[in-house]
Amino acid sequence: MSLKNVHLVFIVMATLLALLCAVLAFGRFRTGGSPLMGAASLCGVLAAGALARYEARFVRRCRAEGIR
Numbered sequence: 001m002s003l004k005n006v007h008l009v010f011i012v013m014a015t016l017l018a019l020l021c022a023v024l025a026f027g028r029f030r031t032g033g034s035p036l037m038g039a040a041s042l043c044g045v046l047a048a049g050a051l052a053r054y055e056a057r058f059v060r061r062c063r064a065e066g067i068r
Contacts, residue, residue, distance in 0.1 A: 011058070
């Protein structure tokens, strides 16, 4: 497995972890948790979005530079 593919897998796993944390925090927030859990849920979603954007830019850059 190339370093590029390892990087892609790592970013996908980090994105899924951020989404999982967001879902768990939102679940705690809905069951009467503190507003901090709502903020944590929002931060998890924002982190997942940032990671997805980063991965898209990384793939575009690799294609532009001819990295396979």
